[in-house]
Amino acid sequence: MAAITLIEAVNAALAYELEHDQDVVLFGEDVGKNGGVFRATDGLQKKYGEDRVIDSPLAESMIAGLAVGMAAQGLKPVAEMQFMGFIFPAVDQIFGQAARMRHRTRGRLTMPMVIRAPFGGGIHAPEHHSESTEALFAHIPGLKVVIPSNPSRAYGLMLAAIRDPDPVIFLEPKRVYRIVKHEVEDNGEEYPLEACFVDREGSDITLISWGAMMHETNIAAEKLAAEGIDAEVIDVATVSPIDMDTILESARKTGRVCIVQEAPKSGAVGSEIAAEIAEHAIMSLLAPIGRVSGYDTVMPYYKLEKQYMPTVDRILDEARKIMEYK
Amino acid sequence: MAAITLIEAVNAALAYELEHDQDVVLFGEDVGKNGGVFRATDGLQKKYGEDRVIDSPLAESMIAGLAVGMAAQGLKPVAEMQFMGFIFPAVDQIFGQAARMRHRTRGRLTMPMVIRAPFGGGIHAPEHHSESTEALFAHIPGLKVVIPSNPSRAYGLMLAAIRDPDPVIFLEPKRVYRIVKHEVEDNGEEYPLEACFVDREGSDITLISWGAMMHETNIAAEKLAAEGIDAEVIDVATVSPIDMDTILESARKTGRVCIVQEAPKSGAVGSEIAAEIAEHAIMSLLAPIGRVSGYDTVMPYYKLEKQYMPTVDRILDEARKIMEYK
């Protein structure tokens, strides 16, 4: 058992499934010989061969559409979009085909496929390499959208995603690909999808986030603790369908909610969480539901990205405001 | 001045702009000789010529991408997507290019373009012809998303959309293309974008909707009035960016809110409206925020579409529940 980073955990989970399930096949741009531009698939082609870890031509709709065809034949394709910013040519196949095939055939053809994509800002990348557009996928019925926030969750959730009989969009927060290491046992044990993780129990305020922002959110919770504010911290992890019970229970308990997301504010996953709380737990609330998020503007080029993304300070400001609300 | 339907109002507005602005050019699949599969562009090619009303090849990414190229050159392209279900191949060009060109060039190149698409269910159409996916577009900064609910708004908002210097997604609720007629004066007067319409003032509860569902929502309001419930009815019209002031003001006044949308419930435009109210007007609320919507499932084939779509009865049930809440 070794301490590994989030990206190493992704690699380990992919390797585990390639090893144990002959139906698993990986493909995408540069995933083979080069091992992916972030090295998520490093060494896998060498180990499992060019038939199972395939360098595809450069075409995202094709990548997603191939996954649909292969999944219908009972394979378990795991396709990579090199960056989430380049997934748009593929959404026609993802929204119109992958998400619907089971439904439209009354369960005759199923889509046990995964689409992986690194996403989010903070690594000084060029345009289109830093967006967080998970909300688009979360709005489409028939998909599952999973976002790990740390190495052990990346390992366990990736295994679950590959084994899941339905299409999973697996978004990897690339800013935290390498910032922490976890001891992860490579034992093939999956984590449940559609389940929040409670990172910290608390009674004063509920902080809700997912992906890379869990990092800032957990730091903020610690700082709040030092100020005497006892925050509960929830990692949503599967942002669609959401484990709303855990969230509502916490909101009812603390009566104060602050949602943290990197994506633009409007029409995002945080909006849905706030709306559900406003529908099912509103009368337990002691303060308005706060949202700390990216702005409703284009993700700027990197000179301004720090100013775009939520920081520990912005979370603290909002949490304190919510705490002070009477 | 004649009484015209919503689709005739679209046609009239397009004709007005073709007549008065030489930079306006229409194109899309079957928009020319055939006048569009719904006849939205009927007669326009005959009147304005094949150079300005163009039958394009069958490729949606191409249609959107051409609009980007033409708009950058100062034309005002108005492109049709034959059905909103076929817009997905174009979102790469819309999200990645049209929405960002002004921003990424610091205003040097602008995108005065419109993408029209009929949308929504209720006409017994085949698969992919009945979806309401406005939320996807509403989440993308840099776009405006406009949905007229009746003939006069269709006319005035279409004029505003074409004249707007930024990219507008103009979604036409095809179920109500022909169900009511309005006296619309063809005088070239636009309606403002980014402004809600208050269809009915009321003090007990706020009903918020847009597009075809305004029809059911207004009927529900009348029925509620008969029961002694005085509903305020808001037509959001521009679902991004939203005129939130009008909505918040009404929510603060009535203290009770019911949002009606045809789209799936989760992560939709209604979620954002609820979230904003939960952030800015929560302490004025006397009841949970209700949402009457399509279900979080694939839009079913037409045999079930009536069961999928919100009805007057569903709106009434929810509104009464909210009124009874103590």
Added chain:
Amino acid sequence: MTTRTTASFEIKYHQYLDADGKATQELPAFAKDMDKMRSLYRDMALLRAFDAKAYALQRTGKMGTFPASLGQEAIGIGYGDAMTEKDVLVPYYRSTGALLKHGVSMKEILLYWGGNEDGSDYAVAKEDFPICVPIANQIIHCAGVAKAMQMRGEKRAAATEIGEGGTSEGDFYEGINVAGIWNLGCVFMVNNNQWAISVPTEIQTACETYAQKAIAAGIEGVQVDGNDIIAVKQMAEYAFEKARNGGGPTLIEAITYRLCDHTTADDASRYDDPTVKEEAWKNEPMVRLRKYLEANNAWTEVDEDSMKAEIAAEVDSAVKEYEAHPKPGAELMFDHLYAELPEMTKPQREAALALQTKGAK
């Protein structure tokens, strides 16, 4: 290394029977088997009768929008006949002929166009795809299916069909391109019926042929007379054999004419030239095959009448099954969305069922 030719290509056109049913070259063996040819004629007649019935059902409000195959029957029946049970069909909305040939029932097809997903839960053709409505998506699915077959070392082919208008979509090109690179066992049928709804070929492409689109993918592309079922079947058999045996993909442009409206929702008289259409009627595929059969003493007026009666009965019985099929219940909006319905969606299912019960009262 100066100016020189680095690649050259030719597109060939194939025809066996002309509009009068006369052989234009030495016929393939199967064409001399009159039982075979009679049964193909019958398949086309069934398709045409089924289409007419489906049209009538739509017109009387008993079914939704429907796209007929009038004039294009030789294509679906021709390549459908070249398929085996083990091959996989990835149809588009105008693949009725091939679907029927591959074991999908008339009832299923009616259910589909009648707005019921039950129609895609094929009883026989278990691996075939449902009808693809978003144009050109199916081309890539076909490549994906063939890739799965290739990975498993199976001698099977995957076939798909697209209209000539659909060849303008990016997915068409991406799909044939990857089929070329990976040498996949795909058969790509292009139904060139001259129209994409109201848009004629001149507005769809600057190409002289649709077959030449294959050149951009480095794959074989050919043209056939799509009104000549012998040409369609012969070329399809070649392509399927090749696909099943590691020979890679083939694109077949079948040239025909859409003698019907685009769908029941269309009115072709708005754009189609009646004199052109009249001319096209002279080339339609059934008359020439009947003439060929008659010339070979393999068909009589009596055969025609009894076949028509049989077919009418078959179609009617399918329509009865269709009409007797139970209406879908609200639970079907939810029960096949995922393997398991998400917790957060369960209350929606309950609400929909409660409304259904209420509505039923």
Added chain:
Amino acid sequence: MTTRTTASFEIKYHQYLDADGKATQELPAFAKDMDKMRSLYRDMALLRAFDAKAYALQRTGKMGTFPASLGQEAIGIGYGDAMTEKDVLVPYYRSTGALLKHGVSMKEILLYWGGNEDGSDYAVAKEDFPICVPIANQIIHCAGVAKAMQMRGEKRAAATEIGEGGTSEGDFYEGINVAGIWNLGCVFMVNNNQWAISVPTEIQTACETYAQKAIAAGIEGVQVDGNDIIAVKQMAEYAFEKARNGGGPTLIEAITYRLCDHTTADDASRYDDPTVKEEAWKNEPMVRLRKYLEANNAWTEVDEDSMKAEIAAEVDSAVKEYEAHPKPGAELMFDHLYAELPEMTKPQREAALALQTKGAK
């Protein structure tokens, strides 16, 4: 109407100077103008020096990811030289050469890769597009620009560039297809540098040439030696002339080799074969042009040295301008999103500005 050939095509390859700088055929007039050829040589040298500097800036944390043009200089400089001010350039990320030729400054290019949108607010090339990162989108933009020119009856051309890997994208095909149908004044340059990041041509297409992709769009496609600036410029001039005068689009595949990493974020040694690369160095475009100049007594060691010094100074001065350029303020996240910032977004702008002020303290 039996089996017959309905279309045939040829792809031609053009070269004027071989790797030794020797003419392989009669040279075009401009190639005999030594002032012109010297200035093209200088353009390539500037591009190479600029690339090296940009690389260094990235390595020292003063700039972000950067894609160099090493070995591919003849392409951008060649077709860039064939453009006039009135033509519009729709560049991709590796079009540095053409951008420089078309009036975009080194400072602007550095700002762009330095993570500042100011870099796309071109002072001179006001109608040119910013660099297109999503691969192949630009092909359709180029068609749209040309359509606008055509509608206005202008004698201008629109040019764009794409890597050979990018030709696998649907947008590439959709764009060239519509350019064909509408006979648009487009010049489509394909930089075939043999690699799409780590993916070689064998994995990208089954085609023998990329030029033949043009056949699927019914447009003219040609190959040139992309290391021979005379061939690139000559063919580009032909294509631009044609485009400006209603002759329609041309696709030019320029064959070269990427002698650098894909970008500063890449390590080509993971996949590139060093012996192949070594071989490719023998074909690179600058040496052969220098040999040609020398053989014509138009270039000396002294010329080389003084040019290098000049260029170094120019590049350095651009870097200084870049470094002196003010940092963007938070308001720039908002002020060019729409013509007018939406009401609902105004509080966000204020919040961002307040944080900036706070941060500055």
